[in-house]
Amino acid sequence: MRRPARHNTPAGADTWSGTWVAERLGVELTGDERLPGLLGLALRRNPKRAHLLVSNVLGKHVPQAPSVVHGHGVELGRRVRRLLGEDAAGRAVVLGYAETATGLGHSVADGLGTAPYLHSTRRPVAGVATAGGFEESHSHATSHLLLPEDPALLAGDGPLVLVDDEFSTGNTVLNTVRALHARYPRGRYVVVALVDMRSAADAGRLEEFGREIGARIDLVTVASGTVRLPEGVLEKGQALVARHEAAAEGGRAAAAPSGPSARFPAPLRGAGDGAQAPTGPQSAGDLTRVDLRWPAGLPDGGRHGFTPAHRTALENALPAMAARISAALPEQAHRVLVLGFEELMYAPLRLATELERTTGAEVRYSTTTRSPVLAVDDPGYAIRTRLVFPAHDDPADGPGERYAYNVAGAGFDAVVAVVDSAADTPALHAPDGLLARLAEHTPRVLLAVVPSYVPAAPAAVQDAPERPATMLPEPLRGPAFSSYAPEEVGWLLQDLSDVTLEAPTEEREEAIQSGGAHYAESLPVEYQPSERYQQLFHDALEASAARLAHAVGVVTETVLAERPPRPVLVSLARAGTPVGILMRRWALHRHGLDLPHYAVSIVRGRGIDANALRWLAAHHDPRDVVFVDGWTGKGAITRELAQAVEEFEKAEGVTGFDPEIAVLADPGSCVRTYGTREDYLIPSACLNSTVSGLISRTVLRADLVGPDDYHGAKYYRELAGADLSVAFLDAVTARFEEVTEAARAEAKELLAADRTPTWxxxxxxxxxxxxxxxxxxxxxxxxxxxxxxxxxxxxxxxxxxxxxxxxxxxxxxxxxxxxxxxxxxxxxxxxxxxxxxxxxxxxxxxxxxxxxxxx
Known part of the structure; x- marks a missing residue:
């Protein structure tokens, strides 16, 4: 097969990819100096707007490094979190716009960390109620539907974060807010876009509209500017498109594709480009179907809602799915494109980011689209080449053309097409379908199909109910709560940092022993270690790090062997939490398993936090949950947990939680799963919050913790200067490699031994x-x-x-x-x-x- 010559995509060209349009139509971008790097210009067949702002970092029309695409969205999400503050951010919902911003909106939700995500859709789903809709007046396809699986998703009183790729006139956002506010009123909206390109006349409309409805509306963007459009630009643009279409049709009639693509043929190539398509599509033997083994029940995107629990499930599954794609790639594949499908942007993006992270290939990411754009093979134009193929997902608006831009001539050694199962139709595999078009321009085409998610029990057509009081919040995460990285642990606790809970030690002891108070109703004053004591901690850590790493390896290997394939670690806050993080790190570093990890409260005499168990049962299979603690003493917590789980299962009718605790050290012989039964110093026991993510011990007091609340804890941000939490973890993690062989051998022996607790x-x-x-x-x-x-x-x-x-x-x-x-x-x-x-x-x-x- 003759290979086409590789062209530079607009993102990588030295010439600004808006020059061609600017010179011919007088269109100009003014404003932020970052705009030329973010945007190029193209022309399209659209009676409402001739020019098209083409993003270089969105991953739609221009293949881009997936880490760049995801990173822009994540950073915008982090900025929104800082703008809102932790409390409001914890109640936010993110809404992305179809089709272009579905992946961007999802990435913004990733940056927020705790926000559920929903995107609008242009694909009706039989049996799923519409919770709202709005119009995008300038778009090629204008109607947007909202189809959340849970109608309550939009009914909360927290901020609504609206995400689009560009903010041009503000009409789409105004239409959205107007439609949603009438049905689900709230006090705050945040509009997020890569670029704000509103004119001066449009700039004040958003603020004015906010005052009109009594809501605050903020705007967060990467860059801002305006598009200067000379008089008559629409007519001039349409005429320019018509001339180029006619020239291309006449100049390349022999090579123009047949069928639907003939109506908008291949671009006229410039002299010296040299890229030519082979005479026909590759044989079916060049198509490799990859079974991703997509997790059952995991949505393919945000069409019906995507929760933080879904995000965790996807993160856990990504390494294995990307490994299956990597194994199917040819060895000589140095340049790989992961091509998503219209609204299915996020799943392909995350697969691409994982391939980029784990392979040596140059990975790029983009998606197909329904938007018709003129292709001109010129370095100063954003859309260099175009593939045209028939729609293959039985769209509601009937058959038509779809497009993939800047793929032909880009020199990809392999293209991984990722579609949902609704789009895996005969039209996809037809002689003029997407796969055949791709095969004309790359030696290898891979097809990965993600199951199209449809809610099992569609909601009735009705207004969404008020958010119930028992709807439990998502876990708290660092850096908003604790100094641990957000992926290391999610705290199923409520933040009581602003409440004074500390009492002098003598007063606490007297109240506890007299029966006047429970130990969990107050906190001791945080011990501030002397310089001599701190040195003892460091000496102990240096001396025992390898021994601790060995114990972490033994207990983790035991858990992985007895609770496959992917246990959910639930540490007992707070002493168990550093151990849970170390176990998670062992599974990740030694096995490539990214295990979910949460921290929950258990209180002697009061039991485990039942609301935390309810959240876990709603988001994970209880049979996968492994409770983790630092050590056993006499076994009081072991007994407490067993009793609490039994009472919870009777009260809730939920079964499957195993009350067995996995601990680093079991000197009391109280559990079956342990790293050692020796009683030696675990340095994390030497200190309080400063070795536990700056989190206090947990608090359970009736005036602070209601029946629908998690137990509480404080985050001692003011102690950041003395924090050794991550240093402790890193010191132990650094010794994993040297103890791996011995730890695995000991775990193997323990698995074959009698580990019955003797108490x-x-x-x-x-x-x-x-x-x-x-x-x-x-x-x-x-x-x-x-x-x-x-x-x-x-x-x-x-x-x-x-x-x-x-x-x-x-x-x-x-x-x-x-x-x-x-x-x-x-x-x-x-x-x-x-x-x-x-x-x-x-x-x-x-x-x-x-x-x-x-x-």
Whole structure:
């Protein structure tokens, strides 16, 4: 097959890709200096507007690096989040415009992080109710439908974020807001676009309209400017298009494609271009169908709504799906195009970004379109080449032409066409269909089909109900909540950062032991470590990082073997959260598995957060959930979780949650899944929030946490200067490679061994409780981690240390010294140490042996 010569796309040309139109029609772009890099110009067959602004970063008409396309949307989303503030951003809904901005809007939702996404559509879906619609007056296809699976999606009172590729006159946005506000009124809208090209006359209309409806309307764009259109430009443009069509038809009649494409033939090529199409399409043998194994129930896009839970599911599935595409590419494929399909922009984009990240190929991304544009093979024109083929998705407006621009002549070694199943029709595979047209210009065509998502239970035709009080919010994520990266953990908590919850240690202890308050109703004052104590932490981390990495590997390998294929990690906040992140990192670095990870609250005597379980059950299969904690002491939380899950299942009728906890260290022999049963220092136990993402322990108080709320916690932003959370994680992660072989071998041995819990720790605690006259096992805190907590948060009586215990107790001895707490060595202690709280605590009280209780 003769290969066409590769041309430079407008995005990569030295000449501005608007020069050709500007010189012939006098059209000018003025404004932001970034505009020429973002936009080119072309002409189109449209009776309402002759010129077309062609984006170089949208991934529609111009093949572009997928990371550039996705990155622009994500950054716009982050800007919206900063504009709205965390509370409002957490209640926002993103709405993108079909067809051009469906992928951009989805990327903006990614940048917001917690926002559900919906895009308008021009494809009616049988049995799905229309929740609204509006007109785009200048578009080639004007009618937009809104078909959310959940009618409540648009009914909330949070901000509505409207995303389009360009903001030209403002008419489309005004039509949208007018239609939606009449049905779902709200107080704030944010309009997002890559470029704001409104004229001076149009600039004030949006603000004026906002005042008219009593709502605030903000605008967020990458760049702004105006398009100067000389008098008579529409007629001149139409005449110019007609002349070029006629010239192309006469000059290339022999090579013009037959069938539907003859009505708008291939472009007239400039001298010296040299790109020629082969005499006919490739054989069917050159088409490779790739089975993506798209996750069941995952929407193909935002036509019916796309939630953050859907986003997590897609992120988890992307590596494997991209690997299947990569395996089907020819070895010599150095330049690859992933070609999306009309409204199906986001799924192909994310597949392309993953290919770009994981392969050595030069990956580009664009999509087909229904918009007819003149193609002129000139470096100063944005649309160099055009492929024409019949519509293949049985569109509502009947058969017609569709187009793929700047694909022919671009020198792609392979094209991956990604369509939804509704478009996988005989017309797609016909001799004049898209696949045949692609095969004329590339050695290899791959076809990947994404199942077209249709809601299982379409909503009735009715107004969307008010948002119910029990509609639970999406997880909080960093950097808005915690210093962890947003992908590392989602916190199923409510943010109580603005509430004063701290109380002096003595007051808390007295209230807790007198029965006047529960320990979860207040917070201890955050311990500020001395320079000497901080050095102990760093020394301990350096000495134990490899040992910790080994334990992380053992417990993660065990979980992956027993809970395949993709467990959902749910850590018990907050001590379990660093461990959950490390387990997630192990799965990602050692297995390429991007596991979902959430943090939930569990409170001794009050149980686990039932609303968090409800959210998990609604977004994941409960059978996939693996609860994670840092360590076991006597096993109180293990028992608490088992009881709470049983009560939840009885009350909710939801089954499948396994109350078994996976822990890094199980010195009390309370669980089956662990990294070690040794009782040694886990450095994350040395500190409080500054090694736990700057998050407090969880809070459960009736005046702050209602029946439809998550448990609460605080984010100590003011402690950012002392934060060691990520440093701790990175130090352990850096040792993964050196311990992998040993960790996998030990996990394999454990999987074959009897790991039945003996509960010997509980028996030891009961014995100690009686021996020291405490008579309350809740005041006996066994193990290095629990002893550290006693010294940091409670009013300790004494510390029992195993005789001969070494450096693992250096920080315990220092804390005990600072608080005036005696350390008593015990020869036959089953734990490395045990912290004791005296049961008869009052101010100035003495213990059973006459020792003064420390204040």
């Amino acid at each position: 010997e720790g509980w028996a030891a605690v009961e014995r100690i409780s009686e021996e020291y006259g405490i008579h309350d096992v809740n005041l006996v805190k066994p193990g290095v981690g629990e002893t550290t907590r006693v010294l940091l948060r409670r009013v300790p009586w004494k510390v029992l240390a195993r005789a001969g215990a070494g450096s693992d107790l250096d920080h315990v001895r220092l804390l005990a010294e600072q608080r005036g707490v005696p350390v008593e060595e015990v020869a036959d202690l089953p734990y490395t140490c045990v912290g004791l709280i005296h049961p008869r605590f009052t101010r100035g009280a003495t213990g059973a042996d006459g020792t003064a209780v420390s204040r």
